[in-house]
Amino acid sequence: MRCILLLPKLEIHNANALSSPYTIGFPAMTAWLGAVHALQRRLNQAGHPELRFTRAGVVCHDIKLHTHQGRGDYVQSIIGTGNPLDKNGGRPSFIEEARCDLTVSLLIEYDSLARSVTADGYIKAVEKQLHLIKWASGDLVHYAEPQLKAIDDAKSLRQLTRQLMPSYTLIERRDLMTEAMQDGQDAIDALLDYLTVQHRSQLNDDNIEWTANRKTKGWLVPIANGFQGISELGIAENQRDPDTLHRFAESLVTLGEFIMPYRVKHLDELLWHSHYNADNNLYLIQQNPRNA
Template sequence: MSNIKRILLLPHIKVHNANALSSPFTIGFPAMTAWLGAVHALQRKLNSHGFTNIKFTAVGVISHSCDLQTHKGTGDFVHSIIGTGNPLDKTGARSAFIEEARCHLDVSLVIEYIGIEKDDETLVQEKITHILHSSMKMAGGDISSFKPPEFFKIENGNLSDIQALTRKVMPGYALIERRDLMLEAMADGQDAIDAILDYLVIHHKCDKQLDDQGNDQVTWSSNRKAKGWLVPIATGFHGLTELGEAKNQRDPSTPHRFAESVVTLGEFKMPHNITSVDEILWRYQTDKPNNLYLCKQHDKAQAKPEDILSDLYI
């Protein structure tokens, strides 16, 4: 196997009104399934335009900004979702609608690929630019602008190659998986929800000591269980029913099943801290015996090449 990774960088994609409701109980940065799905859709569009050998095998997501559309007024205890301005009904009143959490994003996508020759790079750049401008959404949002795509070749262990890439995405934060923290907490007897909350809550502590004059001196400190910018992220789906058919399903030729979101811990990490591009790359991985359809950064050796960024829809 070659020790050279071929990377396509889509820098500073600005997305308007992306879906911020990444799971039924988390709000914020879009789910990883949205980003891998968008890159897979881009691959299929390129394939249909004659670039049949192109395959995108892994994706890294760098967040430069995330503007969550919420509001907290004076005296409010919680934030409220800023709704869209829907048309009035015939009586002049606002029509009933389901609130949708939205965010405006500036992200860069680091895509590992195969099937693009050196002579074809300019053509591929032009076609990607056309597709992103004309017929693509990302995480349910509209693409308003982006910088020209760039190609990189990164040799494993070559720090200068990695730095050439990371300089292009700074300042920003790469989203990495911290499932290891969840596994450690659950091995100690916590359930999944308790494990997530235990790493997200801020613990306040006060220490009382006597000063030189004999008076009480109270010192407050606040910290979390683990260091780093930890966030809950949706990384896939867990099948609840057997594969079959459902009335009015979107694609009648594809087996259907009901599923629920899989949520774990992630960490936003500055790219200049990474020493290998594999640290930020996500891949699809299925666990059929357990009915899991996941986006993962670990166990890459167990992923079959034909399963990577393939049609894993449920």
């Protein structure tokens, strides 16, 4: 039996919309797993030291990017924030940040609760922490009551996925990247090859017909799914945590795919977990292999 904490219909304002270092859109999986880890730490400190969140998944019900596209414009522009004037009355310099408002549901797999904790008591403890956490750098505006779910067969999984509809969930498609790179492409070419939309024209009986196609079917997107260390572990000057070794790292990007939850046949298709590859200095957010 798998134990799931469901946080339904989290309405989040001003979330970070950097889906990867190169694109904006749905927040990166590193942001969601980071928020889940922060929730676990807060619950551990609030009297639940035995609690461990092992995996998490996110489904998106609605999203609105803070962008603007004027009449006749080809590209969209980021809507920035109005920062306070500096001491001379001028506009201060700022870095453009992509933001979004969105509604998501989070599924968090956890180890079994201590016998001394009731389900109602646990849910109340979770609710006390929800507004204290930044969710993908955004602020929680509203949420539905958290629920505890037990998934032990196909029927209970179908009930869960029906409850999540209508929505889209993000799954990992690193398998497409791996296959393309085994055929000789480098990583960036493999990524762009799957994201490129090719427009072609064909002349039929004096009529020109246009078609638009991608390399494969599906709603494929680039996603940030971890980091790779580019320096040795050590102590950094003025680091916030004096007891933890630090290193410089770069973001990792792979392919993801949005699918509707009713297509999910196994719970692992919804859930992501963290993984450390010491040989290659990789800090990954990943799913179990699709054929596992």
